[in-house]
Amino acid sequence: MTDPIYQFRREIDPVDFDLARCVVSGQVFRWESPAPGHWRGADGATWWDAHEVLGGWSVVSNQPSSTWDRFFRGDVSGAEFRARVTLAGPEVGPLFAMLPGHRLLRPACAREVLFSFVCTANNHLPRIRRMVRHLAEFGIPMTRPDGTVARAFPTLDKLVLVSESQLRAAGFGYRAAYVTQLVQELVARGGETWLDDLRNRPTPELRRTLRTLPGVGPKVADCVALFGFDRTEVVPVDTHVWQIAVRHYFPDWAAETLTARRYEQIAEFFIERFGPDAGWAHQVLFCDNLIHGRSRRIPKA
């Protein structure tokens, strides 16, 4: 039995959408480029195979074009977003020119986002990708028309079979325990049903609830809320955002450390300034800080 295959084409304006920039910016971790102008990606049980064509992308997928559009937030105008953010925060405006085509993504699989970001704790991108790919290997295989195999991100009944020692051997380090404990806890709370039900919760409750999961602190919880549950007003405050916030908005904190209280103050500041655009605006600042390496060594002054 073979799944239906969809083929479609998307015209794009490079200022509005740069596929490579979007999928390597650290929002999602299962995209790779086997060749120039060719990208393969997955989200939950969806896979895409995209080839660059004149003025856009030609896409093959096991899901219709609407799934692609949703993932890349095609319903939101990047130009209008940039205009709103530049108005609310002039300091962000100049960054858009350096990050053309950057977009806030909207993965459909909250489970994949949750496990992915548990892997990001005190970690760096290449290894995060490797770990998420490793987890994905426990998912069911999906053969593409060209014979290559994509993986559905494993469901809990698959993940529950994975041991901590197995993950440690695979290089997860201490996050191996986070993953296995997270699986146990999710199962105990009602599994996929419980996770799906989180979609109906108001954002403050969602954030609080996610934080009660093992391996999920404030930062990871907010990444999951922002990316996995489409709460676009949520701003995960990581080391980069902390440095950005201090540099741009809270100079008095230059000698301070990030506490739970300051975390919330920064998050609230972003929401007040950018409203529902806060999450995307934060992502722009984050990417800029990441790319231009300003996170390295704050001068003690």
Place this chain on the structure above:
DNA sequence: TAGGGACCTGCC
């Protein structure tokens, strides 16, 4: 509520 330290692994 804050502050300090441990924790896997890999790359600068």
Place this chain on the structure above:
DNA sequence: GCAGGTCCCT
């Protein structure tokens, strides 16, 4: 030495 932190303990 540090990375897109979390957890545990004063």
